[in-house]
Amino acid sequence: MSASETAGERTVRHAFGNVLAFFILLLIGVLAFSIRLFSVIKYESVIHEFDPYFNYRVTQFLTKNGIYDFWNWFDDRTWYPLGRVIGGTVYPGLTLTAGTLWWVLNSLNIPLSVETVCVFTAPTFSAFASWATYFLTKEVKGPGAGLAAAALLGMVPSYISRSVAGSYDNEAVAIFALIFTFYLYIKTLNTGSLFYATFNAISYFYMVCSWGGYTFIINLIPMHVLLCIVTGRYSSRLYIAYAPLVVLGTLLAALVPVVGFNAVMTSEHFASFLVFIIIHVVALVYYIKGILSPRMFKVAVTLVLSVGIAVCCAVIAILIAVVASSPTKGWSGRSLSLLDPTYASKYIPIIASVSEHQPPTWPSYFMDINVLAFLVPAGIIACFLPLSDASSFVVLYIVTSVYFSGVMVRLMLVLAPAACIMSGIALSEAFDTLTGSIKFQLLGYSSVNSQAAAGDASPDSTSAQSNALKPDKSEETAKERTSKKSKKKEKEREKEKEQVDQSSVQPRAGRRLQVLPLEASIIGVFLLILLGAFYVVHCVWAAAEAYSAPSIVLTSQTQDGGLHVFDDFREAYAWLRHNTEVDDKVASWWDYGYQTTAMANRTVIVDNNTWNNTHIATVGTAMSSPEKAAWEIFNSLDVKYVLVVFGGLVGYPSDDINKFLWMVRIGGGVFPHIKEPDYLRDGQYRIDSQATPTMLNSLMYKLSYYRFVETDGKGFDRVRRTEIGKKYFKLTHFDEVFTTHHWMVRIYKLRPPKNRIRGKAKKSKSKTSSASTSKRTAKIKKNPWQ
């Protein structure tokens, strides 16, 4: 009867815990949302950077023309004259999401502009992401860890960096999709129900819609399956979790136009198929083992092995053949650069040229995941006692993501959730142990005797009771010096309790063993809280200062502490929109393509979707050619205006001159007459008087520094910190038509072809002969009649 009573208490506590957990989650969601609003507060509600502008434009199109037109959208305003099949080359997830949001809101008569919706999509989804994290971690290590992980993820800087209000990019929703897919996978794995498997496939579909990073999932899960099989942890739940996912997932992925047949053709996906086959073999084996007597099974094994191995070899051989035959060895450049970090910089300059494809530096780790970096190992250890399928999965996840993040800065984003989960686990475990031992110490004297007779029920229950009473006091105390952490700690304790109570006696005995002295544990708790506090501070700082600048508007502190705003980009785009013909073509380096089409509504030659290397190389070549050649290239592309970004006057470092070497490399990759060494003076890139003539005559140099010397007498470049090499020169084929207030954007117009072609005679000649002509005037007129 006591048992029933305790059970009653337990359910009460259970309900209480759930409600609390729910509210905490709510708070976490609010936190995750609001911490990303700094950019809106500090600047304005505006789309950030480059790609978001494209997504924004696409979303507008979607909301205006509906989904089918979007699907079949052939955009003739970019990549002139090739055009771009937007519907077929874009990951529609983000757009569809925002579009749906907008549609829902409007049908609820909440009139929000498309832009607003786009701006706030990312924060919203980061809230979802943190909840997804909660569920995932809950599946792995119980709700305590879940809450901790959710809280951590809500404000992890590296995620903030991609999901502040206004950075309307695929990652914003992709991360949520990623975590949620993992959650469903684990869920399926734990329950083994087809229901979750279905939803797993669907959320995988959403992931595929959202981000190219889906290949991470479709490789990670098979790895995990393989791991389980190898470690002999095969179970029919594993089969149910995996096999339907592959079939449904592949089909659904193939539905996304941008992926299409790649879902079965490119080798990013082959791993999953291989594992699919393997798991069937394994399943068969287990089945037969199940229905056969051991002796017979041995025979079967011998037979199967002798046959099966041959089959496997054949399959593998076929796979390899397919891989070899498929283009780029079946691996798209980005994924190859994942496996071989130096691949991109070696072979694909266009990928290497993007800063976020560079390997990260150590500081960036600390910047992006801060203290989590230290907690992760602890988390991993925690995962190993005891090792479940789920925990093994997260371990695998963290390991792989660490590797990938080491390859590309951008994949820090994948690492962040893993890190959060791990740290969440670590924290909760730590608090668990510490508080556990504290509690143990506190009521140690009362129940010393009971310790002696470990194992029987009654003291167990009493201790349980006392547990139930004690913490409530300490909870009051905890409440005062609050901080969610402490609350969470409480909850964790209780959750832990139930788990423990439900679970067998064994771990309980384990807990008995790992008892720490009171002071140590208190200090430990205190330190942990300190750590958490530090993390929070850092995150807030990162969100407020580091990551909320919308790179379309720049600010700088003036000497007198005031804020100086550089709004040159929008100035320039506005100029284009108002002063040029609708069908005029604007050429610029591809970084500014999206913005030009979205903000200036003008046709561009290349843009940030770098799908056609040759075309970009053409522009690169033009930029690095001398004026005449460049003019011919541009003219052949019907270009009317050329736009260059120049930071030399205000010291804006990421301008075209700094990107110029990439233009040279990319151009040279396709047009061999452009040679990088011609632009480098003994190996170093310089624009001062030491620069090579090729450099000084290149179009980019001229367009950037045209009339620059007029600003200050000597043409001092504030980015390169040097005086420019060639100061006074004229443009023969281009006319400067607009230069923004801070010279950050300069727009030039191509001159029309010469109306007349001049003769060969030199002008200088006339000077000399003018003397003789003056003599001639002295002569007498010729008789016109003769």
Added chain:
Amino acid sequence: MARSTGEDAQALFHSLRSAYAATPKNLKIIDLYVAFAVFTALIQVAYMAMVGSFPFNSFLSGILSCTGTAVLAVCLRIQVNKENKEFKDLPPERAYADFVLCNLVLHLVIMNFLG
């Protein structure tokens, strides 16, 4: 030696058949269903091998519909299998419901992709 393996095979098959005979009928139905799917798939593969994979999307959907059906059926079999201890707390009706749902989704996708 060869003979011995032969005999072993004989024995093996014999025992297999006997073991399989023991399986309940509903599982047998499922097995039949699976076989049906697998054969259909094989025929299509043969066809593809002959004429080449021109309407590739149709080919994919054809194959995958069979594979999917088979896989789902296997899942169902696993779940409704009495011997299987893992799922004793999962009622077969529930499993069946999931199975239906999953199939419906599968076929929707197939139809969409069939072209």
Added chain:
Amino acid sequence: MARSPLILVALISLIPLLCHSFSPETPTGRRILVLVDDLAVKSSQSLYFKSLSSRGYELDFKLADDPKIALQRYGQYLYDGLVLFCPTVERFGGSIDQAAILDFVDSGHDLIIAADVQSSDLIREIATECGADFDEDPAAMVIDHINYAVSENEGDHTVIASDNLIKSDVILGSSKIEAPVLFQGIGHSLNPANSLVFKVLSASPATYSANPKSKLSSPPALTGSAISLVSVMQARNNARILISGSLSMFSNRFFRSGVQKAQSSTKHEKSGNEQFLTEISKWVFHERGHLKAVNVKHHKVGEEDEPAVYRIKDDLEYSVEIYEWSGSSWEPYVADDVQVQFYMMSPYVLKTLTSDKKGVYSTSFKVPDVYGVFQFKVEYEKLGYTTLSLSKQIPVRPFKHNEYERFIPAAYPYYGAAFSMMVGFFLFSFVHLYSK
């Protein structure tokens, strides 16, 4: 008598308001400014001028250094054509200078330059800007000891009777010029790379350009057929320029005098100058060889209105109307070599347009199976005619998702499989549930 010019000027200043200046609608401008460095030229060249004024041109004679002359007033051009018969002028009067004249040309007006021995650097420079390089030596003349015009009073063979003219009816008119053309003056050379300018009257192989009074010390700069005596240039904006190395070839003396080529017995009563120069002036002032293209149309076969975008493999029809200016009205232009390109970075389709003889040119073809932003391009270049270059941008999109072929027989087995699966599932769902 004395104030009539003033009145004339007054009139001309009004003209821009009343009468049209050079326009695509009526290419033949009527008001021509003639700059001379000696008013006697008006009389000595009067036959030539008469031929112009008889064709309805209003000639306005001015001394080149007259301080009152101006080409434009209030941004309006006062004249449609300019004749420079002032070889020796060092500096123009009024607001005119080299740049002004070149702007005049670049804004689509016509120009006739006559240089002569001792012609000034100004004139040479203008000619050079138009692509003709006169012999640097100021005293040099074109001499030909074989094809000179026989005369009893002209000893040093500088009066050349040349008859190798350009073969082009549109420039020189359809009636053949029988008599040789008399020329006395300086030669010029053309830059072979220059595609805008071509010789109309060129010298014979034995010709050379030197000072007849002094002995040859160094090889002459210009010799043989490289020497061009009269050239025309058609600028990219279709402004036309006549460059002649001789002022006297316009003179009444040469118009009237008979011609006999040395080493040939045939004696012509009258030199070819009059016909030659009259015809070529017709060309220069756009009475011939000026084309215009109007209403370009394109649409899908079987439709009428032109679409905003084509789909790959559409069949389309393209048509354009081309007219030629006859000096007074637009006549249908008839030719069989007008071509249209369907162009994206390079021509994907290049077809010759078929013309009904009423000026309408049309063709039809299938859009390539390449999507992108294409252009209909008509680049029509023909010797002596103004260049037509039309381009019309039109995007070509790929198939929509529902435009692909469906129900392909080849895929029947797959369809069959899919549906048998569905039916199978249905059956199974039934059987599985209720069998015992």
Added chain:
Amino acid sequence: MAAEPRWGSGGGAAALLLLLLVAAASICHAASNFLPVSDAHRSAALELFAPVDGSFGSLEETSEALQSFDILGIERRTNVRGSTCSSAVEVLGSSSSPVKDVFYALKVSSLLKCDVRQSQLEAIASRLKSVPSDASSLNDFYYSIGGLVLIKNQIPVVDVLLEDADKVFQAIKALSQSDGRWRYSSDNPVSSTYAAGMALETLAGVISLASNEIGQSRIDAVKNDILKLFDSIEKYDDGTFYFDEKVDGVGPLATTSSVVQGLTAFASTASGRVKLPEDNILGLTKYFLSIGIPGDAKEFFNQVNSLSCLENSRVSVPLILALPATVVSLTNKDKLKVRVTTALGSRSPPLKVKLVRAFISGSKDASVIENQELIFDSEGAFHILDLLPTSIDVGKYTFVFEIVLQDSEDAKVYVTGGQTKVPVYISAIIKIENAEISVLDSDLGSVDTQKKLNLGKEDDVSLAANHLQKLRLSFQLSTPHGHAFKPHQAILKLKHEKAEHIFLVGNSGKKFQVILDFLGLVEKFFYLSGRYDIQLSIGDAVMENSFCQDLGHVELDLPEAPEKAPRPAAQPDDPFSKYGPKAEISHIFRAPEKRPSENLSLAFLALTLLPFLGFLVGLLKLGVNLKNFPSAPVPAMFAILFHVGIGSILALYALFWLKLDLFTTLKALGLLGVFVMFVGHRILSHLASTSSKLKSA
């Protein structure tokens, strides 16, 4: 030429030069040869003054036409007379017709001898007389006075004498300017040379009409004006003089002629001789002659009229010394003829023509002939230099002639202009001898190959040389007199298809030769090996057998071009190549995928359906039964509904595949789904309960 600058400075002062200076000046005239008015003029006159349906247009034009005809001595068109006279008379009749018309009417009538009634004339005379007294503009004076003068000459009876001639004279004189020009009217500031001419003519008229003598002082003042006017006389490089008009619109020809008319008229009426430098008169005459045949009637009239004025003036009648042909060919023994006439080509008084001297033009050296008298050939009216002395060889010469009047009286009347310089070209066929072309070895000029050439005929030699060799071309030119001859044009051309090179052929005495040392020329030849065509052109103004001839070609092999050797300039490719239609292009479409035969696919369709049959059979074999089907009606209904639901969903899918689009499908699916879920839940829970009952039981 050395004298040039002196002229530049002193040109303006020419008018004041005295005769001896004039002589010196005339020597410095550029050599030139002016032909007097000839029959060409007469024919031209006939076509310029072609009467249109019996009239020459306005009276003015008519008068001009008639005058020109008279001057040129062309017999008058009588058919014009009637109509013209009537119109003239009519004009004279009306008292309102402007003075100008009256003037021309009178002129015409006087020319055509129309019979105008005397009374009419008197009326007009009185009217005209009234005009000058209150006239302000020069035109009025001109026409009125002119008219009176005409009347006077026509019918002396009529009294046309001006009483207030002196006043009128004053009034006109008041218009004169300090620089010798005149104003058209007192209120018009522009002064004009043309007006000066008119004024002089008018004054002459006034003088002739004056009833009493005009004061000599006044006349001298006018003479002074004339001299001033001559200060502004202009000069062309061929020694002709003319007056230019600063007021634009009036050509120099009109101006000059008006001045000449005024001048001659005044000179003829005014008492006492007007001192004018001879060479000016001569220069003016030459100016009118130099015009040749003007382009339109007005100018023609001006030219002819003023020439006649000069010729008929008492002052000084210019004599023109002209050579019909200045190109004299030795080969066909031409003689050098000189003709001396008046400007209008009428016979000159008896005179002698002396060839003062002749020298090779351009050279300062001594003359080849000294004083030699030309023989007068009476019937041709030529002065002939019968046999050219052997000292005169081919070449350009300048002959200096002098006219010597036999009668000293004539010397007062005629202006000869001292010495006349005429350029003369003595041409002949030049002998070309032993021409040869040869290839030499570079080192010791040993001949490698040698070919004879016969220049002037056709040649086709073919040579070969390398860069170590030389090419030598040599020939000899000599005049008929056997002297060396140096042609103006002696050019050797080497033509490669990429480049063209020109060399002058130098001479030493008679021998001409050019040596091309290819070693030195490789750079110039752009290292281009291959065929070079050789072209030799030799010509000169006085060489009657000038030629330009292809001699053949030479195959050169030159060393390979080193790096950064200059490239030859682009040769003119055919400029017309870019015209004309281009080759048509038609797009090649992607080939469609190969399709299998329909039968095969159908067969396989059947095959894919086979397993389904297999499935059915298998089910039957297994003995499937529906015992489990709920017996109770409600669950049974649910069961049926459930499966109907599933079936309908599948049917929906089929429809979706056939025609529906995604969204309608999803909507329908949503509804069906909810339904199926509900029903399914009911039936399944029912089944579950029954089975659990079974278990428990």
